[in-house]
Every structure is written in structure tokens, then in C-alpha cells.
Amino acid sequence: MDKNFKETSKSGGIIWLFQRLSAVVLFVLLMAHYVTYHFIGHGVVKYVDIIEKMKAPWFNLIQFLFLLTALYHGINGIWMVAEDYMKKKGTRIFVFSVLVMLGVILMFVGMLTIFKAGAKL
Amino acid sequence: MSKEKRVIKILRYDPANDKKPHWVDYTGEYDSDSTILDVLNEIHWKIDGSLAYRRSCRSAICGSCAMKVNGQNILACETPIHKFKGKIKIEPLPGFSIIKDLVVDMDLFFEKLKKVKPYLIVDKPLPDKEFTQSPEEFEHIRESVTCILCGACTSSCPSLWGNEDYLGPAALLRAYRFIFDTRDDGANDRMDIVNDKNGIWRCHTIFNCMEACPKDIKITEYLSRLKVKIVENSI
Known part of the structure; x- marks a missing residue:
């Protein structure tokens, strides 16, 4: 069918669906993050308390999933909006590559923090 | 019905003579229940016949008179001027190219x-x-x-x-x-x-x-x- 559009792709639906699903997961993990970081403890939360918690694999697993979902949701959101303004294929590939690289770098730095911090003690 | 003095600012653009759209002020006394379309008609019929705008049914059903007034997209025929305080700024619908004054290319x-x-x-x-x-x-x-x-x-x-x-x-x-x-x-x-x-x-x-x-x-x-x-x- 001739749509007479400059770009044709069916990928929009999957991106939209994953953005909604990641938003729901993100909400649950955000609550878990707040509760485990800020509300479980005795009085003022100190640096050592957090580092102590980071030794536990379940705690790190929640933080890892939180990091993964937040990065996916954020970068996918920027990409969805950026698509409004980009028509040239070259520009789209460049911006997409920058966003993926940014995601990988932030993921790496985040993982270092999560898995190395607890091991220091 | 009380009449009140209102300043109407209209974004005018005539591609034959203007490089870009510009604001023109019209001051007049209008009933507070007058609609934006009444005001435009008044200006068009009595002050400046060159003002271009679309109108048809006056009953909010044809959709011809949509325009932007004080930052809101409205239908001119159903929107009374008392809804707006101070100066009333009337512009063509954004996002469309202007043919002339308030008339856009649909x-x-x-x-x-x-x-x-x-x-x-x-x-x-x-x-x-x-x-x-x-x-x-x-x-x-x-x-x-x-x-x-x-x-x-x-x-x-x-x-x-x-x-x-x-x-x-x-x-x-x-x-x-x-x-x-x-x-x-x-x-x-x-x-x-x-x-x-x-x-x-x-x-x-x-x-x-x-x-x-x-x-x-x-x-x-x-x-x-x-x-x-x-x-x-x-x-």
C-alpha cells in the first residue's frame, strides 16, 4: 500500500508497548529502591548502612534491575521524542548510536557502583 | 446589555505586501456577550474590509472559524469576549501556513x-x-x-x-x-x-x-x- 509517508515502519508499536511496560516495572522498582534505601533502617541512614546492604545479592539485584529499567525507559523516551524532529536517515542513525552508547556507558558505570561498593567492606 | 471598551489585537498577514505577520490594534465598544466572531464581523464590516477570516454557520458546527485567541484554540462563533480579560489577541491557528490574516491552508x-x-x-x-x-x-x-x-x-x-x-x-x-x-x-x-x-x-x-x-x-x-x-x- 502506498502510504506516501517519508518513513514507514511498524516498530512504533513495540517501542510504545515496552515504554508502557517498563514504566510499570520502573514504578515497582522505584518503590522498592525507596523502601530498601531510605525506610528500612534505624533512624538516620548512613553511608556505611547502605554499603552494608550492598553486600546482599537480593539488594543488588533490585538495584541492577532498577538501573536497567530506568536507563531503558529514559533513553527510549528520548528516542521517541527525538524521532519527531529527525527525517534524514544519517541523522537518525547518528542520534540512535549516541543514545545506545550513552546507555551502555551509564549502565557500565552504574553496575560498577552497584557491584563494587558492597565488596569494598 | 452593557458595552465595554476592548482592545483587539489581530495578527495580520498579506503575503502580497507583508514580509511577515504583524500585530494590528483595533479598539471598539462591544457588548460583553459578543462573540469573537461578532467582533471580527464588526471590524470587517465597519473598520477594515480587508481583514480575512473564515466563517459560516455561527452555530459551532461547521468548524470554519477555529482560531487562536489569547493562547487558546477556540471557535470564534461560540466564544464570548467576556471570557478574556484585558487585550484580546487573535491569531490564525498555529501549525498551518497562513494564506491571509486568519485564514490558514487546510x-x-x-x-x-x-x-x-x-x-x-x-x-x-x-x-x-x-x-x-x-x-x-x-x-x-x-x-x-x-x-x-x-x-x-x-x-x-x-x-x-x-x-x-x-x-x-x-x-x-x-x-x-x-x-x-x-x-x-x-x-x-x-x-x-x-x-x-x-x-x-x-x-x-x-x-x-x-x-x-x-x-x-x-x-x-x-x-x-x-x-x-x-x-x-x-x-
């Missing part, structure tokens, strides 16, 4: 509307009498059929300002209206058309269209239902 708007096949497609044998729907079935499309195609929603959409190829809320709402019509058989065809980078997925649920709609149609909500149906259909 060609692309109607071309996009045609793309979604805005008519009933029936493959099954026609009934002897009229097509019937239950009240529950009609409820799905009850609001969306009241769209008058004034363009206020499409013109208020930031996604459209950034990408003129985007179908826009009015065309997508019309697609919704037929896709969710139980009498229609063209749903798959239409969903294939709107399931596109420049179709439904450029809608980022900004809600501007809903705020702009003079018929108070919950456009964003219906477009979200359409997204869900398309995803369900493609899984």
Missing part, C-alpha cells in the same frame, strides 16, 4: 484525513433496512462522531509542529471512529495505515488536543485506546 489537514479512509467500509451483505447498533456499541464512538473537523486539535499538537508528516489528532480520531464502529469492515486496513512512524506513534499523549477541542472530545483517551488495539492486533 489542504494538508484534509489530505491526511483522506488517508485514513474516513467513510464506512462494508464487505458484508447490506441489510434490508438501516444498519443498527446497540446503545453499548454506539457508546464507543458516541463522542468521536461529534468531531466537526475544525482543526483546533491538530493545530495545537506539538508533535505536528515538529513533523508536518504526522497524521495529527483529527485524522487519527476519525480513524478511531471507524475502527471502533461495529458496522465497519475496514478496521484492519485503517490500522495498517495509522500503524506508522508518522501515524499513531507520533502521539506522545501531550493532551493539548483534548484541551483545544471545542467539542470536549477526549481525543487523547481515544487515541490511547487505538494504540492498545493496534498492539493487541499485531501480537
